[in-house]
Amino acid sequence: MPEELQKDPLSRGQFLWMGALGTFVGAALTIPPAVYILDPAIKSVLQGRSDVPEEWKELGSVFDVPAGEAVTQLVEFTQKQTYDAGQPSADRTGTNVRPLTNAVLVSWKDGKLPSVLEGRSEEEPLTQTERNKLGRKINIMANACAHMGCPTRWSENEKEIVCPCHGGIYDINGEHTGGPPPHGLWRYAFRISEEGDIFVKHQFHVKHEPKASKPYVV
Amino acid sequence: MASLRARTRQMGRDLTDWMEERTGIVSVMQKFLYEPVPKRGKWLYTLGSATLFLIALQFLTGILLLFYYVPTADDAWDSIYYIMNDAYFGQYIRGIHFWSANALIIVIGLHMMRTFLSGSYKAPREMNWVVGVFLILIVTILAFSGYALRWDQEGFWAWEVGAKIASYTPFIGGWAITTLLGGDTAGPATLSRVFALHVWLLPAALAPLIGIHLYLLRKHGEYGAPFEYAERLSELRKQRHLREYEEAEEEDEQE
Numbered sequence: 035m036p037e038e039l040q041k042d043p044l045s046r047g048q049f050l051w052m053g054a055l056g057t058f059v060g061a062a063l064t065i066p067p068a069v070y071i072l073d074p075a076i077k078s079v080l081q082g083r084s085d086v087p088e089e090w091k092e093l094g095s096v097f098d099v100p101a102g103e104a105v106t107q108l109v110e111f112t113q114k115q116t117y118d119a120g121q122p123s124a125d126r127t128g129t130n131v132r133p134l135t136n137a138v139l140v141s142w143k144d145g146k147l148p149s150v151l152e153g154r155s156e157e158e159p160l161t162q163t164e165r166n167k168l169g170r171k172i173n174i175m176a177n178a179c180a181h182m183g184c185p186t187r188w189s190e191n192e193k194e195i196v197c198p199c200h201g202g203i204y205d206i207n208g209e210h211t212g213g214p215p216p217h218g219l220w221r222y223a224f225r226i227s228e229e230g231d232i233f234v235k236h237q238f239h240v241k242h243e244p245k246a247s248k249p250y251v252v
Numbered sequence: 253m254a255s256l257r258a259r260t261r262q263m264g265r266d267l268t269d270w271m272e273e274r275t276g277i278v279s280v281m282q283k284f285l286y287e288p289v290p291k292r293g294k295w296l297y298t299l300g301s302a303t304l305f306l307i308a309l310q311f312l313t314g315i316l317l318l319f320y321y322v323p324t325a326d327d328a329w330d331s332i333y334y335i336m337n338d339a340y341f342g343q344y345i346r347g348i349h350f351w352s353a354n355a356l357i358i359v360i361g362l363h364m365m366r367t368f369l370s371g372s373y374k375a376p377r378e379m380n381w382v383v384g385v386f387l388i389l390i391v392t393i394l395a396f397s398g399y400a401l402r403w404d405q406e407g408f409w410a411w412e413v414g415a416k417i418a419s420y421t422p423f424i425g426g427w428a429i430t431t432l433l434g435g436d437t438a439g440p441a442t443l444s445r446v447f448a449l450h451v452w453l454l455p456a457a458l459a460p461l462i463g464i465h466l467y468l469l470r471k472h473g474e475y476g477a478p479f480e481y482a483e484r485l486s487e488l489r490k491q492r493h494l495r496e497y498e499e500a501e502e503e504d505e506q507e
Contacts, residue, residue, distance in 0.1 A: 066341040
């Protein structure tokens with residue numbers, strides 16, 4: 035049957051040329067579409083680019099963080115996805131840069147109000163040492179569960195952070211205490227100003243897990 | 253013990269036979285790949301295949317464009333800007349979509365002209381001509397709606413003008429333009445409609461019609477093929493001979 039189909043017998047040279055040409059044409063047909071589709075992955079994974087520009091956004095004040103619980107505060111980042119080429123030019127107004135709202139869980143370490151803030155008025159500026167101290171005592175965590183990314187929240191009854199999807203449980207410091215999550219909650223890069231305002235960046239790390247990947251969903 | 257070469261050859265043969273027996277792939281390929289075309293004007297008979305190839309390109313690159321295109325009035329233009337300036341090979345993919353669409357219209361025109369001039373629309377192939385007319389209509393609307401999807405000044409106003417033309421339809425003008433615009437003004441609803449037409453409705457209508465077009469072509473074969481000529485010509489000659497013979501007889505009788 036194959037011999038019947040093959041009307042002209044090929045020489046070895048012809049066969050090799052056909053192979054080379056086939057490889058070239060095959061590559062020309064498949065590589066561009068594949069790279070085109072993988073564009074976001076290449077930019078994010080290989081080039082480390084993010085949809086969210088690197089900028090500090092105000093979250094709230096350290097004076098508003100209560101003792102004994104983790105409160106949810108909202109922060110708005112800007113998000114530039116495919117609809118924005120990332121280089122707004124003069125004739126492009128940038129109206130398509132849209133807000134990306136993140137819910138941030140904020141708590142004091144072990145729920146205890148730091149001594150720095152006890153009986154302190156908000157008028158008085160914080161010194162560098164005090165700010166460093168506060169920075170070590172505060173937890174600023176993404177509310178996205180480390181398991182599948184569902185939004186977690188503080189449970190007043192259980193005194194822990196719980197996830198509604200698959201029962202992930204974290205303590206007030208965002209450390210994993212139960213359920214399927216592989217590690218604790220992601221933490222934002224943050225700084226505290228002299229006035230006690232917290233600023234966060236859309237950058238994350240996990241305590242004790244230097245290799246944890248990005249949370250992606252927030 | 254047979255040589256390695258002989259064994260490999262036998263294995264290939266066995267595999268092909270196995271596939272043929274179960275799927276009929278070899279005979280199907282033969283049936284689809286070989287179609288006799290007339291000796292006269294042979295290259296002109298490739299225009300249909302060229303059309304099919306370009307439409308296949310439209311489908312493939314169109315699917316790829318959908319990975320980035322955002323069909324909303326706010327984002328449509330920006331998403332194309334992204335494809336053209338930022339996405340890897342975006343310019344290349346969209347370039348193929350755009351230029352092959354342009355070429356498609358030209359090639360369809362030539363294909364239609366060849367069909368007309370070679371008389372291929374005549375019996376028993378009339379229905380294939382009719383299907384072809386529907387195909388060219390669909391492709392024209394596809395090209396026009398694709399233009400509007402860019403949502404730039406050109407595309408937007410082209411659709412406006414097209415809708416406005418439709419508004420002059422007697423009796424149903426108002427129905428036509430509000431249906432095309434998705435309201436009595438142009439806006440986000442307009443773009444949604446154009447998107448639905450361009451990406452879903454028209455391609456879905458196009459695909460089965462192409463199937464019918466090809467089926468009918470295969471059913472009747474290319475018109476004007478030498479085999480067909482031969483049969484018809486011999487028939488004509490026979491008739492002429494008969495006529496001449498009868499005329500000669502009549503003349504003989506009159507003398």
